[in-house]
Each structure stands twice: as C-alpha cells, then as structure tokens.
Amino acid sequence: MSASVNRIKSDFFQQDTVLVAQKLLGQYLVRQFPDGRIQRYRITETEAYCGIEDKACHTNKGRTARTEVMFQAGGKVYIYLIYGMYWMLNFVSGKADEGTAVLIRGIEGFNGPGKVGRELQLDKSFYGEDLETSTRLWLEEGPVPTQMEATPRIGIAYAGEPWISKPWRFCCI
DNA sequence: AAGACGATCCTG
C-alpha cells in the first residue's frame, strides 16, 4: 500500500517507438473520470507509427497544427478524431522532432481504437496531455504478458510497400 | 469557399 504509485514516466516513452509499442502491452492505462472514479485497464494491442519516413504515419505529411505534438519528446498524448466519430488515442514516443507515436488499439475488454476512446471518454481536450503529470490519464506498470505477436498494421493500405507490411502491430496472445 | 477523405464501428 505505498502511497507513491508505479507511474510510468516520460523517459519510458522516449525510447525507440517499436520498443515502446511492445513494452506498453500489459501495462495499466489509468483513467480518472470526471466523477472521480479511477479505472485501470491493461493494454492489449498497440501499433507503432515510426516517423516522417513512415508513409502510414501522420507526420509523413509534414508538420501541421494537428501533428505538432508528435514532434515533441515522448510522453504526451496525441489524439485525433477519425470518421467524424472516434477519438484515436496515441502516446507520443521517441525524442523531440522524430514525429513518432504509438496508437492504443485495444485495452482489456475493449478491442478497437474507437472503442478505447469511447470507453475512456476521451476528446480533443486530451491533446498534448502530459502522461507523467496528468491527473486524469496516466500509465502504471503492469505484469509483463507471457506472449505477444507482431502483425502488419490495420487500415493503412494507402501507405503502400514497404510500410503496409511492417510488423508494427503488437497484441497480447 | 468548397470538396475529399480518414490509423472505425455498427447494421443489414
């Protein structure tokens, strides 16, 4: 019952993006809702978006208002609305100016990035949230999963080869 | 100013 919790700090996110995506599996994504309720969800599925060279990565199109936070050092939230309906939760990774991030595609009980955003009641106000200091969204160390698998990423056919084939989606088995 | 479209999900 230590009062200080094993919150994951910024330096964790500032590692190589693929490594961060892998190591996020099994960790607790913690949300404090507006009513004060705190809920912990283990991360079950992630995808690495590897910077300006990666045609599937949003920073490939350049530095814009939307992608600005992705060019900061790892440890911030990158969130955006897709299909007018779903908030996609990402954690900025790597060093400043790399333009990399990890998409959270699944948490225990909720598979699919749209469902993650909905369950956690996320919105644009989380853009740029600092995961090391936030009181409403952060990560805590969880048990390392026994097995994981790597597959190509979902929904990025437009990116073409070789990006479409990179095994940068990671799931707990 | 207008148009195109997306790292999705649900229904039929």
Place this chain on the structure above:
DNA sequence: AGGATCGTCTTT
C-alpha cells in the same frame, strides 16, 4: 456492403 459524421488538409 454501406452509412454515420466532422475536423483537417487540399484545391479553387
């Protein structure tokens, strides 16, 4: 297979 639904980026 197709519709929901809107912010962002591109084109005019």
